Amino acid sequence: MRKNFFMFLLFMSAVFAVTSSRAQTVKITGTVINKETKEPIPSVSVLVKGSASTGGYTNNDGKYQFSVKKLPVTLVFSSIGYQSYELEYRDITQKLEVALSPSSTMGEEVVVSASRVPEKIMASPVSIDRINVNSIKTAPAASYYDVVTNFKGVDVISSSLTFKTPTTRGFGGSGSTRFNQIMDGMDNQAPGLNFSVGSVIGLTELDVESMELLPGASSALYGPGGMQGTLIVNGKNPFKYQGLSFQVKTGIMHTDGRSRVPSPYHDWSLRWGHVVNDRLAFKLGAQLIQAKDWLADDYRNYKRLGTSGNIIDGTRATDPNYDGVNVYGDETSVNLRSVLNIIAGAAPFWADYVKTLPSSIMVSRTGYTEKEVANPNTLNFKLSGAIHYKLTDKVEAILAAHSGSGNTVYTGSQRYSLRNLVMSQYKLELRSDKWFLKGYTTQENSGSSHNLTIASQLFNEAWSPSSTWYQNYAITYLNAKMNGKNEADAHTYARSIADATRPVAGSATFKNLFNQVIQKPIPQGGKFLDKSDLWMVEGQYNLKGIINFADILIGGNWKQYVLNSEGTLFADKKGAPIKINETGAYVQVAKQIIENLLKVTFSGRFDKNQNFKARFTPRVTALLSPNKDNNIRFSYQTAYRFPSTQQQWIDLNVGINQQLIGGNKALWDKYNLTSNNPYTKESILNGTNIRLPYTEAKPESVKSYELGYKGLLRKKLLFDMYGYYGQYTDFLSRIDVLQTTDGSVPALANITTYPAYSVIVNLPQKLKTYGWGLSLDWMMRRNFVINGNISSDQISDVPVGYRSFFSTPKLRTVLGIGNTGFGKDKLLGFNLSWRWQDGFFYENDFIQGDLPAYNTVDASFSIKRPKIKSIFKFGANNALNQYYRTAMGNPSIGGLYYVSFGYNVL
C-alpha cells in the first residue's frame, strides 16, 4: 500500500508541473477594523473587484498585504457578520485603513454544497442548513460535531463520547451507510466499514470553517451512498485564517457517580496558519480529547433470535439463560439437557432422572458487563497539516494530510471497542475558480480493535471451555436438584460452582487473559483486523465562459476500495486484498428560465461499480423566487447505494453457528448455499418452510420529492420549511437463514443447532417515507437570537415481519436562545438550547426495543477578552444531567460541564 501511495504522489506531482511565472508590481497593505469596537478583524477577504482570486485576507491584527499588477483597482472587503465595503485604490500614498460595520447576516450566508457552486442560502434549490465558524465558537456543544444535532430533521446516534453518527430522514443507526460525510473535500468513511467513524478522523475543531448539511437524497452530486443526506465540513484556508490559536477545554463528567466516578474531560486544540508569501501558506493542527467514556449500562434481558430479538423479563439471578443487553459473553447459550444427556450416558444411574427433565433447559454462560470489558478511556488524537501553494493567480495547489487515532466504542451488529485505531487521509488537490482536480486516499488500520461480544465469549472459553463449564454446571445442577433444591436454586448453585474460578473483572488474571483473547483475530480471538484503504480521484469543471446559455458543470470520479482484513472480516486472504472499483461522472445544467423568478437545474450522475450494473441518478430542481427574500423550492432527487463493502464481502463468524456473509456469490458458493439453498428462519418459525435461492443483491435506490420554502421577514425573521416524500426500492436488508446438511427442512425444535447465516437481501416491497420540518430564526434587538425548529419523519408500507431499521422519532424539536454579544462592549455571550425527541421502536442488528422519549438542555456562557485575544467559555451539555440514550444498547449520556479558554479564536 505504501508503494501505491508514493506512486499516487508521483502522479499528482506530475499534475503540479503546470507552473507559471507572474510579474508583481504594486504591493498593497492595510488594516481592517470593527467600526463599533475598533478591534481589528481577522480573516476579512480583500479582493480585487472583477478578479476571481487576486487579493488576500487580514491576519489576526487585521492587517493584509498582497500585490497587484497595476493601479487603480477597486478592493472589496467582506467578512461574515459585516457589511461589505468597496474602496477604489488609486495610488500607493492612499491610506488603506478600513472600518467595517457589523450587520445581520440572516439569509446572506453562501453555501456551496447544494449545487456544487456558491449560492446564497436563501436561493438554494434544495434544503440545506449551514453553520459558520462564529456559530461553532459560541455553540454550547462540547464538540463542533455535536452542533449538527440542533439542525432540523437531524438525528445523531451516540455510540460513545466521540463516536457520533448523524443522519437525516430516517434509518438512523450507529454508523449509517446511507449518509455521506465529506470532510475537507474527502469522503470520511472507513473503507472497511463504509461509514464515517465520526469525529475520530477529520478536521480539528479550530480548523473548521463551516458545516453544511444536505438532508435527503444527494447521490446526484455526491455519488452513491448519500441516500439520506450528506454532511460537508469545510476546513480553514491558511491564507484566510492565519496565526496561532489554541483552545483548552476542561470539563467534568459523571458528576453524580451513576456509572463511573466523576472524571475529567480534556479537549485541547491547536492550530497554526501561516502565510509565507503571496503564494505559499500552510497550516498545522492538532487536537487531543481524553475522557472516561459514557457507559452503556442496559442490563435488561434480551431474547436473541439471530439478529433480531426483544427485551424480556429476567436477571442473571432469575433467568439461567439471561443475556443482558450490555453484558457480553452471555450470548453463549446451550441446552443443558443435551449436556445432561451426555452425562446420563456416562452415569446410567442418573439417566432416568434426566429423562424426566424438560427437553429444553437453555443456560447461558456468565457474561461481563460493558463496564468490565470495555476500555473506559476515550482518546482521540488528531493531527493535520496542509500546504497551499498558488501556482498562478487562479490555480491553488493543496497538499493535505489528516491523521486520527484513538480509542472509542461503536455499535454494529455488536459493540466494538475501537482501540488504537488509526485512520489517515492524504489529499493532493488543484483548484481554480472554475475547476478542481483532486486525489486522495484513506488508510485505515483498526489497531487492536475488537468485538466485545466475541471477545467476552472467547474469554469465557479461555478460562473455562464450554465443554467443561457446562459439564460442571450440569452435574452441580443435578446434584442440587437431587438434594431437594427447586429449579431456580439449583441453577443458582450450579452457576456458582461452574463459575468458582471465573476471573474477577479487573484482576491481573482477567487482564492477562482478556488481552490474549483480543490479540488474536476473529474467530480465534476477538480482534478484527482491518487495514482497508480507499483511493479516490475526482475532478470537476465549470463550463461558464465556454457555454453561456446555461450554467453547466461536469465532473467525474474513480474510486477504489481495497479490502484487507487478512481473512478475519472479509473473504480476502493475507496478501490478496479484495478490490472494488467504482467510476462515476456527472453533469449539472442550471438555467434561469425567467430571470430572477424561476431557475431550473438538472443534474445527472452515472455510476458503475464493478460488481453491479451501472446506475443513473437524475435530479431536477426548480427555484421560484417572487423576490429575493421569498424562495419556493421544488426538487425531485434520486439516490442509490451499492451494497456496502461489508454487504458485499463480509465473512464473519459472530458466535456459535452464526456466520455473517456478504452478498457476493463467491461467499454463497463457499458455504455451499447456492447448491443447497438455506431456509429462512422466519419461515421455519411460522411453518411455511421457504428456501432462499441465491439472488444477486441489487443496489438500493430512493426517489424523493421535496417542496420547501425559505422566507426572510424584515431581515429579522428567517423561516424555512420543507415537506418530502421518498420511495425506497430494493431496500438492502439482512435476513437469517438456516442450512441443513442434506437440504431437508430444519426441525423447529432444534432450530438453534443448524448452521445459521445472515445474508443480504433486497426487500421486494417499496418502502415509503415522508416528513416535514420547520425552522424559525428570529434576530432580536441587542443581538438576541431566538431559534426553534420542529421536524417529523415517518415510514409506511413496511411489510409485517420485516424490519426496516428506520429507527427515527416521529417528532423532534429544538428551541434555543442566544446572544453573540451583550453587556458592556458586547463582550458577553450565551446560548441555551433545549432539544426533545419522541420515543420510538429502535431497530438494530445489535438490540431492538422501545427507546423512550428524551429531552436535554445545553447551555453556554462566554466572556471575550479582546485585549488578550481570548475567550472564556463555560458550558454544559445535558445541563440537567438527565441521562438519555440515543439508541438501544448505546451508552447513557449524562451531563458534561466544561470551561474553555480560547486564544485567538475570536
Next chain:
Amino acid sequence: MTFFKMINTDLILMLNTKSIIVKHGIEADHLKQKKIKQMKRTYLYNGLRLFILMCTALPLILSCNKELPDATSITTAPPTGISIGSMLNDASYSILKAAVTKAGLTSLFADSTAVLTFFAPDDAAFIASGIPSAAALAAFRAGQLDTILRYHMIGGQAFTTSVLSSTFPNNYLQSNFVLAPPSTTLPPGLRMPVFPGKGTPGWYLNNIPIKQGDVIASNGVIHKVAALVMPPSLPLWNAMSADTALTYFIAAINRADSGTAAPSRLQDAFANSAANITLLAPNNAALKNVLFGSIYSSLLASGMPQATAFSTATTLAASPANFSRLPVASVKGIVVYHMIATASGTTYLPNVRIFSPNFPSNSYLKTMVNSSLAVHPGIIVQSTFTGPFITSLKFTGYGTFPGGGTPFSDPPANTVAMDKHCINGIYHVIDRVLLPQ
C-alpha cells in the same frame, strides 16, 4: 412550582407595562416616546426573561427523561397449599412425625423453596414394619432415621404417579440418601437409588406398594407407602456370599470367573456399588443337582460303572468347590443366563433392578446370554398377585435338564426368596437352575 411563580410574575410585569403605556397617554410627546421606548425595552427584556425561563422550565415541566429501567426479575408465583412438613401433622403420621423430628429433618420438609417427592409411611406402615409406636423409635439412632427417611425421598422433582407409570423396567431414581458426596470429577454424587414403578395392581416404591399417591404439597408431592422402604446395606457380592442358600452359586460364579482378571470378573460387577443388576440366584439344592448331573454324566461317558459313577458324583457334588471340574464356559453360560439384561443399543447390559411386582408376567426377559447371542429368546416369567403382593413368581429357561428336551418344557423354577435388595442390585432365590440351551 417555583418556575410557574416566576413565569406568572413575568406575565404580570408585561401586562403592567402595557397598562402604563395606556395610562400615561397625556404626557408630553418626547417624554411619552422615551417612556414607550423604555417600556418597549422592558417589554422585550421581560419577553426574553420569559423565554429563558420557559426554555429552562420546559424540560422540567414536561418530564424528566425516563431512567433506564433495571432488568426485571422473573418471579414465580409462590406455591399454593401446605408443605409436606405441615401435612405430617396429620394424626395418621404420628410415628413419622416423631421420626422426622428425631432425624432433624423438620426444616427440610417445612422448606417452602424445596421440591421433594416423598414416599411417606403412615402409622400403619410403621406398624407393618414392626415399629408399633413413636416410642419404639428409641431403638434407632437419629442418623439411622435420617438415612431411612432420606431413602424415602427424591429431590428436585415432584414426581406424580403418572410420571412413575413405567412398568418395566421401573424408574431408576436417586434417593436423598447420599452414598458418595458429589465432587467436581466424575462420577458425580452417588445416592442410594430407589425404584418407583408400576405393577399390575398399582404403584410401588421398590417392592413396597403405594397405598395412596399424588398428595400434592406446596413443596412437593407425597405418596403413602404401605411399609417402610428400608435401604439396602450390602452390595450383591457381599450379600450373596453371606447367604448360606447360595454357597453353590458363589462357587459357580468363582468358576465362571476363573481365567478372567479383575476388574472384568462377574464378581467385580456384583461388587461394584454403582452397578444395577437383577440376579435369579439358584439355591444350593438346585445347583447341587446340576453339579451332580454334570459330573455323573461325564463319569458315565468315561466308562465308569453306573453305581460307582453315582456314588462318586454324589460325593463330589457335596462340595461346591467341585465346580472347578466343570468347563469354565459352560458354568459361565449358566451364571449369565441368570442375569437379567435389557437391550442397550446393539448390545445387552445387566442394567435393571426388578423387584417382584415389576416382573412382566407371561413374557420373555432377555439375559446376559443375549450379549453374545442376540437372538436368544431369554427366559419366561410368570407372576401371580394376591392383593398388591406377589404370591408366586416362576421362571422357565430355554434348555432342559437333562439335555435334549423341547425348549421351555422343563418345569418352571419357583422363587423361594424374593426381593433380596442390595446396594447395587437385587436377587431372587429360585429352586431350579435355568439352562440357556
